[in-house]
Amino acid sequence: MTQRTPSGLFISFEGIDGAGKSTHIAAVADWFRARGRRVTLTREPGGTPLAEKLRELLLHDAMDPLSEALLMFAARRDHVLQVIQPALARGEVLLCDRFTDATFAYQGYGRGFDLQVLGQLEQWVQQQPGQDRLLEPERCFWFDLPPAIAAARLVGARQPDKFEAEAEPFFQRVASGYAARAAQSPQRFARIDASQSLEQVREQVLRHCEQFWGPA
Numbered sequence: 483m484t485q486r487t488p489s490g491l492f493i494s495f496e497g498i499d500g501a502g503k504s505t506h507i508a509a510v511a512d513w514f515r516a517r518g519r520r521v522t523l524t525r526e527p528g529g530t531p532l533a534e535k536l537r538e539l540l541l542h543d544a545m546d547p548l549s550e551a552l553l554m555f556a557a558r559r560d561h562v563l564q565v566i567q568p569a570l571a572r573g574e575v576l577l578c579d580r581f582t583d584a585t586f587a588y589q590g591y592g593r594g595f596d597l598q599v600l601g602q603l604e605q606w607v608q609q610q611p612g613q614d615r616l617l618e619p620e621r622c623f624w625f626d627l628p629p630a631i632a633a634a635r636l637v638g639a640r641q642p643d644k645f646e647a648e649a650e651p652f653f654q655r656v657a658s659g660y661a662a663r664a665a666q667s668p669q670r671f672a673r674i675d676a677s678q679s680l681e682q683v684r685e686q687v688l689r690h691c692e693q694f695w696g697p698a
């Protein structure tokens with residue numbers, strides 16, 4: 483008997499810098515692997531050789547908001563074609579550390595760049611041949627944390643890049659961007675109270691996994 487290939491599952495992880503998403507992606511990967519699923523772990527900007535080169539520019543070089551938005555989407559286009567679509571077509575679970583919600587939150591709300599232009603770029607980059615729906619994560623884990631706590635966690639944790647070096651008002655705007663995106667698509671966002679302890683945050687994340695993808 484031939485085994486049916488499971489449907490690919492696209493899941494993203496979002497939040498302001500220092501919210502704890504990178505810490506918890508591995509737990510989700512383990513949760514799926516323990517249930518026999520193949521997992522691809524990837525990140526944005528990045529995930530392909532070309533997109534990782536663009537990441538270096540984006541995280542370290544000053545540029546105007548339009549250039550920043552275009553480079554984010556250029557990196558994303560390569561990532562979608564080379565990694566995301568092929569993994570989903572193979573029936574894998576694709577866990578992505580940030581995706582387009584980050585562009586709306588950082589470039590849109592953080593930098594004040596035109597949200598409609600971002601929406602147009604999203605249409606171009608995430609169109610799926612022969613389908614009406616854009617390619618987007620079916621579930622987004624949103625690590626929600628007050629910027630002051632995130633900043634305190636990042637002190638001494640790592641050398642700040644261009645975004646992490648921004649002051650608190652920037653992150654207040656980014657955080658409000660994530661809240662606005664979550665309010666627009668409540669079925670897609672799983673809000674995690676990231677102010678809790680590491681263990682409690684992990685429990686929240688795994689509880690969501692059980693709820694969404696556990697046995698019915």
Ligand SMILES: Nc1ncnc2c1ncn2[C@@H]1O[C@H](COP(=O)(O)OP(=O)(O)O)[C@@H](O)[C@H]1O
Binds near residue numbers: 498499503504505625
């Ligand atoms: N719930 C938590 N409580 C305390 N510290 C945390 C918690 N979650 C993450 N951290 C720490 O905060 C820092 C930022 O976490 P990280 O996962 O890298 O954030 P992000 O990927 O969202 O930028 C790391 O030093 C990490 O160990």
Ligand SMILES: Cc1cn([C@H]2C[C@H](O)[C@@H](COP(=O)(O)OP(=O)(O)O)O2)c(=O)[nH]c1=O
Binds near residue numbers: 499
């Ligand atoms: C994907 C994406 C990331 N970013 C920013 C957010 C982060 O500050 C930075 C890199 O993200 P991230 O990989 O989360 O940083 P780190 O590895 O330091 O935790 O890029 C945008 O501004 N727009 C985007 O579309």
